[in-house]
Amino acid sequence: xxxxxxxxxxxxxxxxxxxxLCLAQDFDFFYFVQSWPGSYCDTGRSCCYPRAGxxxxxxxxxxxxxxxxxxxxPSNCDSSNPFDLTQISDxxxxxxxxxxxxxxxxxxxxxxxAHEWNKHGTCAESVLNQHGYFETSLNLKSQANILQALETxxxxxxxSYYSLDKIKSAIEGGVGYSPGITCNVDDSxxxxxxxxxxxxxxxxxxxxxxxxxxxxxxxxxxxxxxx
Ligand code: AMP
Numbered sequence: 280x281x282x283x284x285x286x287x288x289x290x291x292x293x294x295x296x297x298x299x300l301c302l303a304q305d306f307d308f309f310y311f312v313q314s315w316p317g318s319y320c321d322t323g324r325s326c327c328y329p330r331a332g333x334x335x336x337x338x339x340x341x342x343x344x345x346x347x348x349x350x351x352x353p354s355n356c357d358s359s360n361p362f363d364l365t366q367i368s369d370x371x372x373x374x375x376x377x378x379x380x381x382x383x384x385x386x387x388x389x390x391x392x393a394h395e396w397n398k399h400g401t402c403a404e405s406v407l408n409q410h411g412y413f414e415t416s417l418n419l420k421s422q423a424n425i426l427q428a429l430e431t432x433x434x435x436x437x438x439s440y441y442s443l444d445k446i447k448s449a450i451e452g453g454v455g456y457s458p459g460i461t462c463n464v465d466d467s468x469x470x471x472x473x474x475x476x477x478x479x480x481x482x483x484x485x486x487x488x489x490x491x492x493x494x495x496x497x498x499x500x501x502x503x504x505x506x
Contacts, residue, residue: 305405306345306353308490309479310459311419313338317436317506318473319381321465327383331375336436336506338425340378341474342395343416343483345402348490356402362393366409373417406483415483423486425475428453429503440500441472450475459492462501471502 316339320326328334346352367374380391392413400412407415426436432449434441443460450458459476478489 305356306402306481307348308346308481308487309403309483310342310344310346310489310493311416311423311477311479311486312341312344312474313420313423313425313477314341314474315436315472315503315506316379316381317504318463318465318471320506321471321504322463323466325383326381327385328381329375329379329388330385331379331387334379334381335376336426338420338475339381340416340420342399343403343412343419343479344399345481346491350491350493352399353402354398357404358397358401360401360404360409362389362396362400363409364389364392367392367413370410370413370417374413377417377420378413403483406481411483419477419479419486423454423477425450425454425458434503436503436505438502438505440502442500443495443497444499446472446501446503454486456486456488459489459495460497460501461493461495462497465502465504469502470496470498471504472497 316334344352374392375388378388378392380386380388382391396409396412400409403412428450429446431453432445434446434449446460447458454477456477460472461474462470463473465471476489476493478487479485480487
């Protein structure tokens, strides 16, 4: 082999390795997590409504979280690209409705959005910039109407207990994908429906079947509290 051919071959191999490195995934999939505000507010910690007032009785966005198939996840990936409200000014009113903070003291929710972008969003920068991260999350919420799916199946936020399996089937029936469900415990020690996890492919193009579900802390029957 001539030295020229060897040089071309080595260059090709180097380019191939570099392109594989560029395509390498920073993560395997996203969790898109919605929470029931009634279950955030009736725990010992309590909650505060945003300055704009009590949010509507609907599931709210918690976050869009890059995740690995082994259940671990990357976090705080790029401190050089912190949350910047000016990049999402067109989304703010929808964010206030769909992604309100319930932390105390009541606020305009920007601290919550900053936390979500800085901790999770910066780990998906190869796929979504800040505007894309929040816009995609809002679009996913409008594609996955959890409350409507539950109510269609007769599962209402009325303080009653419902079978966990029926909750999962109702969401799968309405959204098309089986969810992960997590529970928390209210003031009186009752296990209640808290968060609903759906999975999204690593390009953020749509829902997929979850490679792995979060461990739920629910019983076979869980309360669905009012809000
Ligand atoms: P994360 O770090 O993304 O897993 O989210 C957990 C953090 O978000 C905790 O500090 C929670 O207290 C906070 N959090 C969760 N839900 C809400 C909410 N609805 N409003 C404000 N903060 C929240």
